[in-house]
Amino acid sequence: MLLIPCVHCGPRNVSEFAYADAVLPAPDPNAAPPSVWRRYLYMRTNPAGWTSEWWYHQSGCRRYFMVERDTRTNEIRAAALPPRPADRGAP
Numbered sequence: 542m543l544l545i546p547c548v549h550c551g552p553r554n555v556s557e558f559a560y561a562d563a564v565l566p567a568p569d570p571n572a573a574p575p576s577v578w579r580r581y582l583y584m585r586t587n588p589a590g591w592t593s594e595w596w597y598h599q600s601g602c603r604r605y606f607m608v609e610r611d612t613r614t615n616e617i618r619a620a621a622l623p624p625r626p627a628d629r630g631a632p
Contacts, residue, residue, distance in 0.1 A: 561595035
């Protein structure tokens with residue numbers, strides 16, 4: 542059984558969660574051409590090893606948070622709240 546450590550609810554069974562996406566920097570909406578957006582939206586890698594991912598606690602607090610997970614073993618080493626907009630460099 543895989544336990545995901547929700548930052549609000551504590552460790553819960555993976556069946557309570559929905560995988561949302563990998564944590565990737567989005568292209569600049571004002572400058573990126575369509576080819577860059579296509580690559581960002583559809584051309585994903587499937588890395589073996591540590592990745593940063595978004596998870597959604599659909600049967601609990603209904604919030605998104607970030608998880609660092611090893612895709613080979615499903616080991617989780619960290620869970621964190623999303624950064625605030627000011628921390629991401631947004632205006």
